[in-house]
Structure formats: C-alpha cells, structure tokens
Amino acid sequence: MLLIPCPWCGPRPENEFRHGGEAHVVRPVDPRCVSDAEWADFLYNRTNPKGIHAERWRHIHGCGRFFNCIRDTVTDRIVTTSK
C-alpha cells in the first residue's frame, strides 16, 4: 500500500485516495470550437509514460481535495505532490 503525501493532511495510506488520471489535461474553454479529432484527443489520448508521470489524486476519504502528484510509474515512488 503506497504512502501518499496529501498536501493538506500529510502522508496517508493509499486506500484513502482515489486516482484522478493524468494531470494537466485541459478541457477546451469552448468545446464547440474544437474539431472532432481535437476533442477525441482530449477525451481519450494520454501520455502513459514509463517513468515520471504527472497525475491527479483525490484524498477522497480524507480532506476531499484533488491535488497533483509526480509519480515514477516504474518504481511507484512518488516524487512530489502539490495543491
């Protein structure tokens, strides 16, 4: 079980958290103005890196906040988290 440092609550066991997918996937400001391909890219395409990954977690059974997290997908080590 990972120990995840919540930016608000400090290190907490993984089961208090819910993974929120890749971070920094920006929803188009006006989705009407994007093409089908751009919209599909927003919906479905993710970087899925081997190594450093910027992702979101939510401390759903804690403070309830979403936060950003840098995790190494090879070692599962969490490099840092931020509000």
Added chain:
Amino acid sequence: MTQPYRTASGGRILRDRPVHFSFDGKQFVGHQGDTLASALLAHGVHLVGRSFKYHRPRGIMSAGSEEPNALVTIDRGDGRVTPNQRATTVELYDGLTARAQNAWPSVRFDLGAVAGVLSPVLSAGFYYKTFMWPASFWQRVYEPAIRAAAGLGRAPAAPDPDRYLHHYAHCDVLVIGAGPAGLAAAAAATARGDRVILCDEQAEPGGSLLSRPDTRIDGLPASEWIAAALDDRMTVLTRTTAFGWYPDNMIALAERVTDHLARPNANLPRERLWLVRAKRVVIAAGAIERPAVFPGNDRPGIMLADAAATYLHRYGVLPGQRIVVSTSHDSAWRTAFALASAGSSIAAILDRRDAVDPALCEQARAAGIPVHIGTRITGTGGRRRVRFARIDTGPRIIRCDTVLMSDGWTPSVHLFSQSRGKLRFDPGSGTFLPGPSAAPEQSAGACAGIFDLAACLAEGHRAGGGDPRAFVVSGEFRFGTPVPPSPGRPHGKAFVDFQNDVSTKDLAIATGEGFRAIEHVKRYTTAGMATDQGKTANVNALATVAALTGQPIPEIGLTTFRPPYTPVSFGTFAGAARGDLFDPIRRTPIDDQDAVFEDVGNWKRAHYFPRPGETMHQAAARECRAVRDDLGLFDASTLGKIEVVGPDAAEFLNRMYTGDFARLEPGRCKYGLLLGEDGFIRDDGVIARLAPDRFHVTTTTGGAAGVLHQMEDYLQTEFPSSRVWLTSTTEQWAVIALQGPRAADALTPLLDGIDLTTMPHMSVREGQFAGVPTRLFRVSFTGELGFEINLPANYARAAWDLLRETGATRYGTETMHVLRAEKGFIVVGQETDGTVIPDDLGLSRTIARGKPDFVGKRSLSRSDMLRDDRKQLVGLLADVVLEEGAQLTDTGAVSLGHVTSAYHSVALNRPIALALLSGGRSRIGTKLHVPLSSGFVTVTVTDPTFYDPTGERMTQRIIGKPARTGSVAARRERMSQPITGSPARAGTVAAAVGQPALRLVVASYAPPPTPFCDGVNLTLAPTTGKFSIRTRQPIASTLCAATSDGHTALWLGPDEYLVFSDDPPRIAADSIVDVSHRTVGLRVNGPRAAWCLNAFCALDLDTIPETGCTRTLFGKAEIILWRLSESAFHIETARSFAPYIWALLEEARREFLPPPAVC
C-alpha cells in the same frame, strides 16, 4: 514412555512438564518447549512423510521453517484442520494430533510408493509430454488423476471456525529476526528512543544463540544477554513471520497467536496479520544451511548438520546412534564433537575440501572419530531409514543410522529482494548477497553474509543506529568459513528440491532440452516452486545448472523472490472480513422487516412484502394493483442526495447536467441527466430548487458517491472560482414514496404549511409532516399521482408506521421496477451500459437548447452519436416474459440489440419488455425474434411507454378539499407522544403555526448490548445537532477540533467543517447544511482504544494529538476520527455504516473480554 534419544540433561525444554501428543494415530510424550519434530526424534522417529511425486519415505531434515520434507496435518477438531505444517515449527501442546500426509494406508507402508518404481518415466516434463491428447482429457481425466496421486495435505472441507484479525502498526525501526544481529539492532535503536518492533518466527527471541548455550557475549551467558537486550519499550513479536514487503516500507507479518496453546482463549484471534509501516527496516533474517547433493540424499535419518546441533543443544535430543557427518566447512565438525560427547557414535567425518584445519583433525583423532578428507558421499541405502553411506574413498561403505550433511550457508535474502534491492553474487561464498538498497533498509548478520558472531553483533548494533562498538564473544559458535555450493551430478536420485521431488537428473533433462534461463528451468522442472519456495534448493539448483551448461552462476541469475516467505493461511489474509463483516451491510432507517430484501450495492432494499403463502410474483402483482388503484408506500431512502449551495449553484448544475436549471423556479423540480465528457449517460435524478442559491439533487442509489466525485472534480479543477459547495445528504434524508390515486387525500391531513393543491407535478415544498420538517416532492416513478416525502432520517420509521395507518400498501423494488417499466422510465445501469446517450433513450428533450456547454455536450455531435442505426430504447410485446440480456434479431443471424428489462405487467395483464434496438424507433410496429433457451420467441416492437402514454394520471391537478382540521386534530391527539432524545427540533414549526404538533418518535441507531471490559469500551456519543459548514474562514486548525461559543468544529478539509451544536451555529459561512441525522457518533474509551482502532484503521494514531481529527477509512467504511484524549476517541459514521463499524469494534476488542467458559 521412554524417550530413547533424549539426553539426560541440557536444552531449553521443561523436563518436568510432559506433553502428550499423537502422530499418525500413535501416542507419544514430549516436553513443554519441544517442537513436533524434536519430540518425534526423541523417540527415534525419523520417517514422518512421503514425498510429493514419488512417495519416497522422508524424514526431518531441518530444525526450522525451511523444512522441505516433514509436512504434517494438524487436526484440532471442530473443523480446525491445517495441512502442510512443518513438524519443525509446530510447537508441542498437550493433546496435539498430527497426521502424516500423502501416504495411504500409512506412512510406513504407502501404496503410492509405486510411483517410485515408475520414477524413470516421471521425470521433468513428463506431464507436458504425456498428457497432451485428447485435449478433452485435460480437465476430466488427467488433472484429477495426477492430483490424486501427487500432492500435499488435503484442504479442510468445513468452514474455518477460528477468528483472525489485522493490525496496522507504525514504527521507526522494524527489526526482522531476533537472532544476535537483530537483538543488537533492536537494542541500539531502542536506546536512541526509536519506536521499535522486533519480530521473529520462533517461539522465543535468540535465534541461533538458542542452539549455542555455551556462547558468552560481553561476559554474559547467551540467555542472559538475550534478556538484557530486550526492553519494555520495544514491541517484541514472537511466532511472527515477516513474509512480505510492500511499497513504501509496508511489511506484512503473520503472528500465530494461539496455535501453540492446548486450550486457547476463544476470544483471541488465531492469527494476526500485522501491516507494519516502518521508517527503517533492519533485516536480520539469518542464513539457511544447504544440503549436500548426492544420490539418496533424501532418506529419513539424513539431516542438516546444524539442525542436529539445534536438536542437541536446544531440545536435548540426539539424532541417532551412529552418525556419518558429511561436510564442507568447520561448523559441522564441532557439531560432530558435541554429539560424540553427548553419547552418539560418530562413524566418520567426511569433508569434501582437500585441506582442513589440522586442529579439527587432531580433535577428531583424540575422540576416536575416523576422518576422510577430500571425500564425499556417492550414495546411501536403507528403506525407511538410512542404513549406510557409500563414499568415494576409503572403506566405500559406512554403516550408520544418521547422516548429517552440510554444504555451506545460504543467506536469507528473500525480504531484501522483495524490497527491490539488487542482489550481488559473492564469489567467495558462491551465493547472492544484498547489494544496493532500493528501500530504507539494511541487512545485518548472516543474511548479509557475515558469519562471525562478534561481527554480526557489531553490524546489528550499527544497523540499529548505535555508535560503532565491538562485542566480546567467547565460547563455541557455529559458522565457519563460507564455501561455494557444490553442483550435484546428474546420476542416481540426488535431490535438489526435496519438496517437489526435483533431482539433478531433472535439471539435466531441462538443460538438455535447451532450457537455459533459470526462470525457465524452474518452471519446467518445478524446482523451487513448492511451499518452501526452494529455501534449501535454489542455490544447489543454480550450481547444478551452472555446471551442466558451463555458465558461471551470476550469468544464470536468480529466480524471483515473492511473498509469502513461508505459507500464510487464508484466514490471516481475510482477517475479520468474513461473513457479515466482509462488506458493510447498509440498512435504511425504515428497514421494514416484513419485507424480503435484495442487495443493491451494500444496501438491503425491500424487494417485496409477501403475505403468508405469497410468491414474489403474487406479492408484486398485489402491490402493483394497489399502487395503480389505491395507494402504495415505498422506502426510497437509498436514493443519493446532494445539497448544492451557493450563488453559482444554478450555473454549476447547468454545466453538470443536460437540462436548464438557471430557469428552474424555486419550488420546482426537473429531471436531470448527468453525462460523462464522452457523452454517455452516467446518472440521472430529480433536481429540486429550494431557493435561488440552494438545490436538492437526487442521484441513483448506486451512483451517489460517483456523482459527488464527478461534481467535485469539475468544481475543484475546472471551475475553481465557482461559488458552489456540495454536501452529501443521502443519509440525512429518508425518503418515503406515497404513490397512487389516493396519495393527496392521504397526505393532506398530515401536513402543515404545505398546500398540495398548489403543487403541480415536479414541484417541491418545505413544511411539516407530522410535526417534523419535510421536503415534500411531487414526483412519480410509477406513473401515478405521487409524492416523495423527505424526512430527517431518525423520524422515518415513525413516519412509515404513521403512513401505514392511511391504508397504503407497502411495495418493494420489484413492484417499483414493474411500474416504471410500464411507463418506459429508464433505470441507469439497466437501460444504460456506458455507451448510451440521451437520444438513444428518447430523452433529447432533457437537453436544454441554447446552453453553450455542459459536460458531454461536445461529444453528442460526434458523427458516431448521430448515426441512425444507434441502439434506441423501444418497448417489446411478447407472449412470455423475456430474459433480460436476450438478443434481438430479424433473420436470426445478426444481433440488432438486447432486452434491458422484462416483466409481467399487471396493468396490461401481459408480458412487457424494454430493449435497446438498432434504429429502434424506425422499427416500431415490426416483428423481431428473440432466441431464448426454450427457442425463438416472436416479439412486436412498440413505443416504450406502455401505460398512460399521455401521463395524465401522474400530472393531474390536485383538487382542493376543505381542510379537515377536526380529523387531523384527532389523529394528532392520538399520535402525541413524548419525543425521545434531543435535539428537539421536531414540532417547533408546528407550534409556531398554532397547531398541536403530531410528534414522531426519534429512532436513532441503537447498538446491541456491549459487555464492559477493562481494555476498551464502546458507547454512543451524546446526541447533538450537526452541521456541515463550508467557509474559507478557519474555524479550527488543520486536522484539529476547536470548541467555542457552544459549538465544536471539526476540521475535515481546507474549507470544510463538521460542527456539533444544539442550535444552528451562528457562523458566517458559504454553506450551512443541517446533517444532524446523517451520522451517528460512537465513543471508544479505554487504555486499549488506539490498539482496537488500528485493527481496521491504517493511520499512525501516535501522530494524532488530543483534539486531532480527520476523515479516514475504518475497514471498508469512511469515518471521521476525533481524538478526545490519550485513551478516548470519537467516531462519526454515516448512519447506515454504524452497525458495521460497531461490529468491527466489538471484533477488535473481543480479545480484552474475559475468556468464555470452556465447555
């Protein structure tokens, strides 16, 4: 009964405490402190089992958990049967009953031994090559036959009657192994003030020191040094195996709590799984002696040399009368001398080295022991016990009853490897040693390749954090110079893996057939794949494969070490999560026990209310008729509810849901569909506007948590500037649906402040129901005139009973489903499957035109969403009730869709169904075919609304009738009962309008009786009002509670507080929602309170100060944990989880109750 092989004195057994036990039906006696193995050896019993594949007689090879041969079944009666226990680790207790395994009719005469005759054809790969054709025989013939012939103990058939618990623990230093290095580490860390947990798989700390009583450390005899190293500040766990290493230094330990006791206290768990989060770990797991690989090395009477030393020094047992010692290093010589002076005859010492310390040879000569240098065993003989050893020099044949073998030591690097540390090959010892660490851990002692006692102690001390120091050691100690492993030669039955019957020949076959990678050889031969995970086998297998292929060992590499280090019972992993405690069972506040219940998620929902003798269909038919013709009563409390508050609430809901909520008037409701960004339907529900800045959103029962999560996601990350706050009120409000033509008439007399004649369909009013505040919705999921009465949960049961007096018929989810299907109303998850968009269901009208954006809108204009052959919702008429999930077809070849709901409609008196059908709306009126198990059924495609298509029954105006004050007053008189509990908010509004209040009885959670004990006790917290407060002004500091102005605020998040207050708190806040009925407060008091909480809570409670509070998980349920003092905690749990939390706490504290009387 005499114990012929027991020495006259010595050992750590209690000679004045005889212990009676039976093995394979025969009675024996041993002593307190014996293992099953040592007690059997004291009687000269070596043959204890038959081997896995060839049914060869096998004896006791080791004295520890690495034992591959001596597996037995322990039967404690009452279903307590545990197979595959190592006799070397089973502690003796009075009445112990052990059975040999894999032998029939007996271990001495085993018919299965015919396999040994067939062994030339049963070699590696035999199964793969032989049992190939026909494929249909794999499961039906080959596998059952092979399993019957080979194998270990039989799994018990009865449910396990024992209890198991988990325990989360935190420490600065976890020390694994309480041998000299581990004890030195634990002592040093404790001296620094670290929180230390020291665990060891054996019954007492000491490790190898227990087998070497003559050793002195720092001038103290070993036993006194051990006692001095232990410290009350440490948590010392004996009989506890560290078996698995998990991310971020979470180590799993299996503690065997009661297996060594003759009559265990039934309140104790049998085993406890410790989940230890350690800042640092010191691995002091020691080393395992390697067997020598020679033909016939598996006969009973052949054992590891150091095991013999342990049996002699620790248990006072001689392994035999006439002993051959075959070794490659010095320690076995010392064992031979000790055995000789204890009374055994040493027939010979063989050493495969060419040169040996002359002092050892001199000592042997003085003791009259023949010595053969540069010699190894080439074979053995004897049927059920070794009778002679054949050697490659000198006399050739040496008669004996015991052979002690030692071919060096293998450091136990299992846990280091599991921690992802890199192993390095040490050419000197020919084994793998810990290399660079990947986790905060350090190996110390023999597991790090250190074989000198003083050095082990110094290294342990340093690993524990102590300043470098030297230890003064005297007396004999076992380890000699490490030697590389010796490859076995591929002839005779020279076993490498004893437990899986893998010999050098099998390895030769594998390499001969081209397997080079050790992982492949392992899988082809099964070497190292038995329950002992090759503890005694792996290095010998490597050395043999290296010799066979001509590769150096480090190039072959090592197989992967995986948890568990030794076998762990299923019960240990399951812990308390069995039966009713496997998952929370959530019950509504109404929970009418006249119902038959069905599971909906964790909820128990009333499925139907059978009268005596009624089937489900009969009951549902009666309930359906009642709703359509008269009045029905339904418990809809499980519906998810979210209060959406704030000036931007309407705008926020506009972005979330398909409909237009900005234009929804206060007092009105609207059906809402929630999509994902992909356009597919996620959830639906009715949304009511209570005030310009306050909405009451309902969700599906199963979708409640997911909808709140999705909304929070957008609120926090996409629209963070929105002034909106979300509060789950699912458990605050119970919901009673009153549906049917008589609904308004029945409801009117019970209301205050609500005039039903002003309530159109899809409207909401706040007022009083029987004297308590209600949110009354005029909505209908049945197609009839109907209401959903939202009431604070603690009043719901009384309200339900009151409403039954109107003559309403109770109905359950089965009837609800039939009625809604007659109307063509969808159920998310039944008519939707994650690929359905609003138009597919004919729900385009719920999408507000002109709204620029909402979640999922963009996806609805993708070309795929506009195809006219998308599956669309239709109705089906057939002569039989179809099967949900059945396919629809026109020609029989291609599926055009599937049935989503199918019922017998009482109103139409015929079967109906809903279906998703390709291009469905254009197929209305056509006929299709549905293949069922009984054959094809022809169906007619129709509109999905079967009943009252114009909806006038549901939307009719309510005609005003004169207020029947008189009858209401009479009823009120009757209903007038004292309110129990507080806060007494019921009736306050009714009093204000000058009417005598109907008063419903408060019924909060009532826990079962709980016996008092000294350790920890459970109580309900005093009742108080509770308010969810959202404000950016801090009213309590982070993760703390603060009390002021008559209220206590618990910090839950950066802008979220739970406030306990009898009256609505006067706090300037963005959102205040009354949640007094949502949760239940429990108190856990007593010196062992924290211990009990850690059975189900993974937090480090030492880091939670007094007044500290946080949301967290307890078992599988969310709680708010608030520390009141060192020994008192408050738990706030959602109402429906309270019984689960209470039951878990009772389970955790049971070990502190007085032991139950043994009958």
